Amino acid sequence: MQYGTLNRRALLIRSTATAIAAAIGSMVPTRFAFAAWNKAAFEAKTMADAYKGLGAAQAAESGDIQILASDIAENGAVVPLQAVSKIPGTTQISFLVEKNPNMLAALFDIGPDLLPDVTTRIKMGQTSNIIVLVKAGDKYFTATKEIKVTLGGCGG
Amino acid sequence: MGNPMKIRAASKDGVTDVKVLMSHEMETGFRKDASGATIPAWFIAEITAKLNDKVVMQSQWGPSVSKNPFLAFKIKGGQKGDKVVISWVDNKGDTRTDEATVT
Amino acid sequence: MMKQPQVIGAVLALIGFAAFTGVIRAEGDNSIESIEKYREALRDGNPAELYEAQGEELWKKKAGPKNASLEACDLGLGAGVTAGAYAQMPRYFKDTDRVQDAESRLLTCMSTLQGIDTAKYVAAAWASPEKDELNALVTFISGESKGVKVTMALDHPKTKVMYELGKRMFYYQGGTHDFSCASCHAQEGMRIRLQELPYLPSQKGAGVAWTSWPAYRVSAGQMWGMQWRLADCFRQQRFPEPIYASDVTVALSTYLAATAAGATMDTPGIKR
């Protein structure tokens, strides 16, 4: 498949870049461990760029991804999210928020010793769709859930 | 160096359930202080988990993960007495490592 | 007697009415149910635990001009006894001849054991290193009463007076909005926005409230002791600021804790 090849190339380029950064980083110890961070994906300001940063040219919707989260968040500062992938060969799970200034919130590499079942808590500026992007082999799959962010308290 | 994490790791039916609380501001970089100046982003960027000495989980975060982050994941295998070690690195290069024994 | 069609009409109207109210209730309940699910998810990992650990460290750390820890502090059950102490506070202390809540008592111990001038702790802003210390300490102390039943002996005359003063304060209106504690907390089953308001004059309501603070506030990412909780209620009431550990705050806590007696401490809590 065309995009699969491209993906591998992109990945190769990135890992080379990472290796270079790591080499430079080793001279600057504080930067070293921070070098693998996917800057392009995390700093993307559109969903398309975030996907691109993650290497996902295309993604198909999948019923095999579960997003476990309350429909309403009592406060946008802390929104608990759990994602479970039943897609065989899942190697990465990412959480994206459509209406946040930077969409990508967190990504998890699912190695052979980890179940594709991860939980974290994120900030949401407003009511928005949450997208869970799953990588399995060369392919990407998504699931979407809307979470309403409500105004709580006396508002003062 | 940051304050210590709280790590709980419990083994059941061949799976080790790990729950972690970390002490961190997770500043978005979009907020302004009282004088109107933007507060720079400050957040945990990378997290690594090891079971005994083997890396089992790696995660990358942006500043939209909540303050005092919570993280839960499930390791295949692991048993009582094993060691779970969690490390994080933030975007300023600060790091913290803590460990817990699987119960 | 009604003719048949009219009866049917009335019955239909009743069904229609029931269905209508049913829809409204279902919608309302849905929101509340979702919020409950949200809160459940939060309880699974309460960042208050981080503050509890910091508080314990502070409790054991030597500090102040006397280079002493707080480990000999008497919280009412004897020097150094933390287990279950919070569940019996506020209480009367002979050495100070005052009724004190946990936070007021911590100030006393910092002053007597460590030789610290606590005035700056009282004066400090809510979000300040000084108050961070007190909030962490009281989080630790309250955690030591988790699962313990709230008891309050109104046997000392000063405790009884504080209870009565607290009750009167609860109903005291003022400010630009005519608010008192009672404006929001003296009716059963009410909400502000989506927050259920505990009906504080009842054992049940006071129990829910008293046993869940100190709590981690997710909205601000802050750890709040009862002192901060009360101060922020007064802020929303458009009142001036209650002075930290003043009798006003201890009186309200005495009223609340006495009303809550019998409920089980579930601290530290986690809140919106």
Added chain:
Amino acid sequence: MKSTMKSIVFAASLVCASGIAFAADKSWGSGADDVAFQAMLKSGFREKGIAKLTRLDQDATQAFCSDPQLVASKDGAAMAAKIEAENMKTVKWPTDGVWLGSHAAGEALAQSGRGLTSTDTADTPNGGNCYNCHQISKKEISYGTIGPSLYNYGKNRGNGEDALRYAWAKIYNAKASNACSNMPRAGHMGIINEKQIKDLMALLFDPASPVNQ
């Protein structure tokens, strides 16, 4: 903003001056008499920002309503009626005879719970606090229940003069019709101005308002 603060003080003293006597002491347990209670207030609060200690000074309405035993007593009903009459006198009607402003501005005001707290400044725009206690438009699911639902308010009542006057007076001074209502006296206390009351009126009565959809 300064003039608003002044008008608050003035309005409060106006009702204070009506001079209704109370026997608050009788309602409270031993040790919580007026002297002890005032001493506690005095030592227990400090001014912070715009929230001065004078905010603890009560007008006649606040003093009466702070004593639930007195309110429920035999004389309570007559005293409440007197307080309502005093408050009714404070209501200022629209100066140009126009009742309704912008329902969109009214919705924004209804959403806001800000203003006049110790952490606000004199420049902080005051909110109406409405959603804190009332259901209003159907779209906002986060609403309080201390007050009745106002959904379909105008649709159910029409735009007749009586309905308009009643709602205006309620917003301006809620204690004019219910001495110890939990609702603030938004106009009387200077929390919101005439234009803002018109905007809230439009939110309730304008057929195009989301409230009446």
